[in-house]
Amino acid sequence: MELAYIPSPSQGVWHLGPVPIRAYALCILAGIAAAIWLTRKRWIKLGGNPEDVFDVALWAVPFGIVGGRLYHVITDPELYFKAGEQPIRALYIWDGGLGIWGAVALGAVGAWIGCRRKGIPLSGFADALAPGLILAQAIGRWGNWFNQELYGNPTKLPWGLEINKINADGSVVHGVFQPTFLYESLWDLMLVFVLLYADRRWSMHNGRLFALYVSGYTLGRFWVEALRSDHANRFLGLRLNDWTALLLFVAGLVYLYVTRDKPAPENPIGASRINPPAVDGEAPAEPDASLDEDVEITEPAEDVADRAEAAEAAETAGAEGPEEGRRRAANGSTASGSAGMSPKQRA
Structure with a gap:
């Protein structure tokens, strides 16, 4: 009886006229969309302006794509620059993919630029981003x-x-292999829930949640990397990505330990607000009282004074007798009415 293994797709690119639509790119874009969605929800919960997430992403995403490709090309230069290879292929991000370490590193530079322009602390934004970032990685792995x-x-x-499949050099690969892309995707998805739980359970601020993401992801990447059989440069018997994962795992743990007693910032989102002040530095307009259900309606001061004077006249009338009281009240009413007339009217 033949076992039913996980099949690979028969194709990974479709053509819309002359335009190739690559599944790898679609997975990357789906991951980016998911990261923006989750980060936006978390940023709003912190009291931030949801538009900040899009503004920062406009800087972080292009930087991350360039950084990811640079890391891949730099760590495997022989795939593109040795004799007989085509250096132009180094620009084909769908061929060989992106290195996550370079994507995070240079993407962080882009995020820093975006946060600086918006007046947002990078550490606060990184904590809001961490679960969304690992979710993007879980989705993006399906491009492989x-x-x-x-x-x-x-x-x-x-x-x-x-x-x-048939490789670029003409060699044929046929067989059943460990689905390392699936292992890493499932690990990343599990880590999404771990980060969300940790953020609710403990005080994860000042970049601590992002450090937990770094340590958690690299822990999984270390054992997944050990199962891979594709080409990779090695150093002291370990794949280069193993060394990177090991160093970042330790760095994340060290940061978590050093900042364990650091107090939470009073304003983790900086200048960001859901209801920002009016443009051009003007103060926000005062709220419209007609929209307030609890507005108290008061009488004009003149009406209050007239009613007090009338009450005093009535009280005096009661003390002096009916006839005298009516006379004084009548005189007072006439004087009060005359006070509001013009000289010509009184004449």
Whole structure:
């Protein structure tokens, strides 16, 4: 009986006329959209302006894509620049993909620029971003499935990944391998819930949640990397990505320890507000009292004075007798009415 393994897609690119639509790019875009959605919800919960997330993303995303590609090309230069290779392929981000370390590093530079322009603390924004970022990675990993790349060693496990492709050099790969893309995607998805729980359970501020993301992701990446069999440069017996994961894992733990007693900032979102002040530095307009259900309606001061004078006249009339009281009240009413007339009217 033949085992039913996980099949690979028959194609990873479709053509809309002359325009190629690549599944790898669609997965990356879906991940970015998911990250923006979750970060926006978390930023609003902190009291921030939701538009800030889009403004910062306009800087962070392009920087991250460039950084991810640079990391991949720099760590595997022989794939593009050795004799017989085509250096122009270094620009094909769908061929070989993006290195997450470079994407996070240079993406952080772009986020810093965006946050600085908006008056937002980078640490506060990074904490809001962390669950969304790992969610984007979980979704983006499925682009490797469409490309039939980044698989592991051969296996007979029932969840093995069936690969059947022709490489750029003409070699054929056919067999069943460890689905490392699936392992990493599931690890990333689990980490989304771990970060959300940790943020509710403990005081994760000043970049601490982002540090937990770094340590959590690199812990999973370390064992997934050990299962991979694709090309990678090695140093002291370990793949280069293993060393990067190990160093970042330790760095994340050190940061969490050093900042364990650091108090929470009074304003983690900086200048951001859901209801920002009016443009051009003007103070916000006063609220319209007609829209306030609790507005207290008061009488004009002149009406209050007239009623007090009439009450005093009535009280005097009662003390002096009916006839005298009516006479004084009548005189007072006449004098009061004359006071509001013009000289010509009184004449």
